[in-house]
Amino acid sequence: GESVGLHLPTLSVQEGDNSIINCAYSNSASDYFIWYKQESGKGPQFIIDIRSNMDKRQGQRVTVLLNKTVKHLSLQIAATQPGDSAVYFCAEVGGAQKLVFGQGTRLTINP
Amino acid sequence: DGGITQSPKYLFRKEGQNVTLSCEQNLNHDAMYWYRQDPGQGLRLIYYSQIVNDFQKGDIAEGYSVSREKKESFPLTVTSAQKNPTAFYLCASSIGWARHEQFFGPGTRLTVL
Numbered sequence: 001g002e003s004v005g006l007h008l009p010t011l012s013v014q015e016g017d018n019s020i021i022n023c024a025y026s027n028s029a030s031d032y033f034i035w036y037k038q039e040s041g042k043g044p045q046f047i048i049d050i051r052s053n054m055d056k057r058q059g060q061r062v063t064v065l066l067n068k069t070v071k072h073l074s075l076q077i078a079a080t081q082p083g084d085s086a087v088y089f090c091a092e093v094g095g096a097q098k099l100v101f102g103q104g105t106r107l108t109i110n111p
Numbered sequence: 112d113g114g115i116t117q118s119p120k121y122l123f124r125k126e127g128q129n130v131t132l133s134c135e136q137n138l139n140h141d142a143m144y145w146y147r148q149d150p151g152q153g154l155r156l157i158y159y160s161q162i163v164n165d166f167q168k169g170d171i172a173e174g175y176s177v178s179r180e181k182k183e184s185f186p187l188t189v190t191s192a193q194k195n196p197t198a199f200y201l202c203a204s205s206i207g208w209a210r211h212e213q214f215f216g217p218g219t220r221l222t223v224l
Binding site: 034042043044046049089097098099101102103104 | 203213
């Protein structure tokens with residue numbers, strides 16, 4: 001079946017460093033991907049999305065990379081700040097046209 | 112301000128009782144969704160509605176029911192048939208079905224006593 005998973009459940013980085021959060025997906029037919037940020041006790045917040053006809057997309061301090069050959073998605077956060085501490089989810093639009101979420105990676109920023 | 116509201120934020124229920132969670136959006140979105148999130152887990156789709164007066168079961172619909180009588184409202188009822196209802200429930204909406212960014216509400220934390 002479809003699945004979206006993350007390589008690392010937790011990630012700790014120093015404030016000011018860059019963070020890279022990885023995600024593997026299993027459905028090669030998926031053509032739309034989203035990264036969400038979820039702070040404790042709140043709903044997920046959209047960060048950035050990418051379609052399969054692209055391999056890179058940049059936002060404010062964030063970059064999403066898509067490698068369709070190995071079915072891998074990553075989120076890069078530049079110059080991480082304390083406010084970046086949260087759980088990050090990748091999600092894909094799978095064959096059933098539904099958004100499938102991964103388990104999430106908890107990002108902790110160390111001062 | 113446009114957005115999605117969910118109420119209540121915290122809800123307690125006794126075993127055997129049905130409870131309804133509210134979800135309202137003023138974004139004029141056609142599609143709405145209900146997800147369940149357990150601790151340390153991702154989101155699992157309960158029900159979704161592509162358009163008013165229509166809804167479909169998601170991956171874990173057993174023990175839940177919904178209605179979509181108005182475009183802006185998509186209430187979720189957790190019935191006594193749901194064996195493990197304690198969870199964080201999230202409502203979302205999108206302009207259209209599936210390929211569009213989903214906007215999430217703040218969530219309702221349901222605890223069964």
